[in-house]
Amino acid sequence: MRRIGLLCAxxxxxxxxxxxxxxxxxxxNVKETQVRATPGYLGKVLGTLAYGDRVQVAQTxxxxxKVSVAGKGLAGWINESALTAKKVVLSSGSSSxxxxxxxxxxxxxxxxxNSQIESENRKDDSxxxxxxxxxxxxxxxxxxxxxxxKDGALAGDAGGGK
Amino acid sequence: xKAVKRAALAVLAVAxxxxxxxxxxxxxxxxxxxxxxxKASDAQxxxxxxxxxxxxxxxxxxxxEYYLGRAVAAKLLSGRKSYENQAAAKYINLLxxxxxxxxxxxxxxxxxxxxxxxxxxxxxxxxxxxxxxVTRGLLRCASSEEAVAAIxxxxxxxxxxxHGLKAIKKDRxxxxxxxxxxxxxxxxxxxxxKEQTATFKDSVGDITSTLVNSGYSRDLELEADxxxxxxxxxxxxxxxALADMLRVMQKKxxxxxxxxxxxxxxxxxxxSAIEKQLKGKAPPQAKPEAAAARQARFKAxxxxx
Numbered sequence: 458m459r460r461i462g463l464l465c466a467x468x469x470x471x472x473x474x475x476x477x478x479x480x481x482x483x484x485x486n487v488k489e490t491q492v493r494a495t496p497g498y499l500g501k502v503l504g505t506l507a508y509g510d511r512v513q514v515a516q517t518x519x520x521x522x523k524v525s526v527a528g529k530g531l532a533g534w535i536n537e538s539a540l541t542a543k544k545v546v547l548s549s550g551s552s553s554x555x556x557x558x559x560x561x562x563x564x565x566x567x568x569x570x571n572s573q574i575e576s577e578n579r580k581d582d583s584x585x586x587x588x589x590x591x592x593x594x595x596x597x598x599x600x601x602x603x604x605x606x607k608d609g610a611l612a613g614d615a616g617g618g619k
Numbered sequence: 620x621k622a623v624k625r626a627a628l629a630v631l632a633v634a635x636x637x638x639x640x641x642x643x644x645x646x647x648x649x650x651x652x653x654x655x656x657x658k659a660s661d662a663q664x665x666x667x668x669x670x671x672x673x674x675x676x677x678x679x680x681x682x683x684e685y686y687l688g689r690a691v692a693a694k695l696l697s698g699r700k701s702y703e704n705q706a707a708a709k710y711i712n713l714l715x716x717x718x719x720x721x722x723x724x725x726x727x728x729x730x731x732x733x734x735x736x737x738x739x740x741x742x743x744x745x746x747x748x749x750x751x752x753v754t755r756g757l758l759r760c761a762s763s764e765e766a767v768a769a770i771x772x773x774x775x776x777x778x779x780x781x782h783g784l785k786a787i788k789k790d791r792x793x794x795x796x797x798x799x800x801x802x803x804x805x806x807x808x809x810x811x812x813k814e815q816t817a818t819f820k821d822s823v824g825d826i827t828s829t830l831v832n833s834g835y836s837r838d839l840e841l842e843a844d845x846x847x848x849x850x851x852x853x854x855x856x857x858x859x860a861l862a863d864m865l866r867v868m869q870k871k872x873x874x875x876x877x878x879x880x881x882x883x884x885x886x887x888x889x890x891s892a893i894e895k896q897l898k899g900k901a902p903p904q905a906k907p908e909a910a911a912a913r914q915a916r917f918k919a920x921x922x923x924x
Contacts, residue, residue, distance in 0.1 A: 486680075486681050486728070487681060487726050487727065487728045487729075487730075488685075488728055488729055488730075490726060498720045498725070508682070508728075536725050536726050538723075538724045538725050538726040538727075539726040564680050566680075566682060567682070568680065568683070569679075569680075569683050569815075570679075570683040570686045570687055570815075570819050570822075571682070571683070571686060572686070573807060573812065574686065574812070574815055574816050574819045575686050575689065575690070577812055577816040578690055578816060578819060578820065581820075582697075583694065583697050584690060584693035584694055584697055585693050585694075585696040585697040586689070586693045588692075588693070588696045588701055588734070589689050589692045589693045589696065589750065592692070592732040592733075592734050592750060593729060593730075593732055593750075595708070595712060595732065597712050597713060597716045601713060602713060602716050602717055602720065605713045605714070605717055606717055608909075608912050608916070609764070609855075609905075609909055609912055609913045609916075610855065610905060610906060610908075610909030610912075611717065611854050611855040611856070612721070612853065612854055612855045
C-alpha cells in the first residue's frame with residue numbers, strides 16, 4: 458500500500474514537472490521581433506524574426522525566452538510578449554491548416570479582421586490611414602532609446618519582467 | 620440539468636467578486652466552483668459553457684488587434700490635425716518606447732507609436748495594439764518629463780491590458796472572429812467581404828465611441844493607473860508624478876467639458892487610489908545631474924508646446 462502511495466507521489470511530481478516545463482517550440486506572434494544576445498532591450502540585436510517563425514525554447518527568465526532557430530544558426534533571447542505557444546499558420550490557403558485552426562492550438566494568420574478587410578475599409582474616406590502609416594513608419598532606433606535611458610539615468614532594461 | 624443550472628448560478632454569483640478583483644472570467648469561475656463545492660462534472664459543464672461565452676475577446680489575435688487599432692486610430696485622426704513638430708514627436712516616441720519596453724506587454728503586433736494632436740483640448744486616446752494619441756492641451760499640463768511619462772504610461776496601460784477590445788460588443792465578435800475561423804483562410808468572396816467589413820466597422824465604432832464619448836469604466840481607468848505606476852517605477856521615475864499630473868488637470872479641466880472630463884472619472888477618485896498604492900513605498904531617487912538632464916530635454920522638446 459505504501460509503495461503505491463510512493464508511486465503516486467512520484468507520478469504526481471513527474472506530471473507537475475511536465476506541466477511546469479515550457480512548450481518545446483513557440484511561434485512569433487508579432488509582425489517582427491528581434492533576437493538579442495542578452496535578456497533585455499539593451500541586449501545586442503543578433504537577428505530579426507517574422508510573424509509565424511518557429512523557435513525552439515531553451516529556458517525562460519523574467520519575461521524573456523531563450524530560443525534557437527533551426528536552419529538559421531540563430532540563438533538568443535526574445536521577449537515573451539512576442540511569442541505564443543500556439544502554432545501560427547500563415548494563410549497561404551492550405552486546407553489542412555484551416556481544419557487545424559479549430560483545435561485551439563493553431564492561430565490562423567489572416568483570420569477574421571485582416572489586410573483584405575482593411576483594403577475594403579480604406580475606400581471609406583472617413584478613415585485617415587495615411588497618418589497612421591506615417592506613425593508606424595517612424596523608426597525609434599534601439600541605440601537612441603539606450604542613449605535616452607543613459608542620459609536620464611533610467612533603468613529601462615526591465616523588459617516586461619512581471 | 621436543473622441542478623446544474625442552479626449550481627451555475629451559484630458559481631456565477633461567487634465568481635463576480637473574483638472578476639472584480641481582476642481575474643478573467645474563466646479563472647474566476649474555476650475559483651468560485653471550488654469554493655462553492657460544486658461536483659467536478661458539473662463544474663466542467665459550467666466551465667465549458669462559460670468558455671463559449673468568454674471566448675470572443677481572448678480569441679482576437681494580435682494581428683486582428685492590429686487591424687482594429689489601425690482603423691480606430693485612422694477614424695480618430697480623420698478630422699483631427701496632427702501637430703507637426705519633429706523635436707516634440709521624436710521626444711514622445713523615445714520616452715514612449717522607453718516606457719513600453721518596461722511595461723507588462725512590451726511587444727504588440729505592430730508596436731507602440733505615439734503622435735501629438737494639434738488641439739487645445741485636454742485628451743488622450745489609446746487605440747488597440749499601441750497607437751497612442753495625445754493632445755497639445757494635455758501636454759501643456761505637464762511641467763516635467765516625469766509628468767509626460769505618467770500620461771504615456773497610463774495610455775500604455777490601456778493597450779497592454781487590451782481595454783479597447785473589451786469595448787467591442789460580444790455578438791459582433793462571435794460572428795467575426797470565431798464564426799468564420801475556417802473560411803477566412805481563403806480570400807473572402809464579395810458577400811462575405813461586405814459582411815465582414817460591416818462587422819469590422821461596427822467593432823471599430825464600438826471602440827471609438829467608448830474612447831470619445833462614453834469612456835472606460837472606472838475600474839478599467841484605475842487598472843490603467845495601477846499599470847502606469849508599476850511602469851514608471853520600473854523605469855526609474857517617481858510614480859507620484861501621475862497623481863501630480865492629475866492635480867494639475869483637475870484645476871484645468873472645465874466641468875462638463877467634452878474632452879477628458881467627460882470620459883474619465885473624477886481626478887479626485889484616481890488620486891486617492893494612487894496615493895493608497897504608493898503609501899509606504901520609497902520613490903526612486905534621481906541624482907541631481909540626471910534630474911537636470913531630464914528637465915533640459917523636456918524643455919527643449921515640449922517647453923513651448
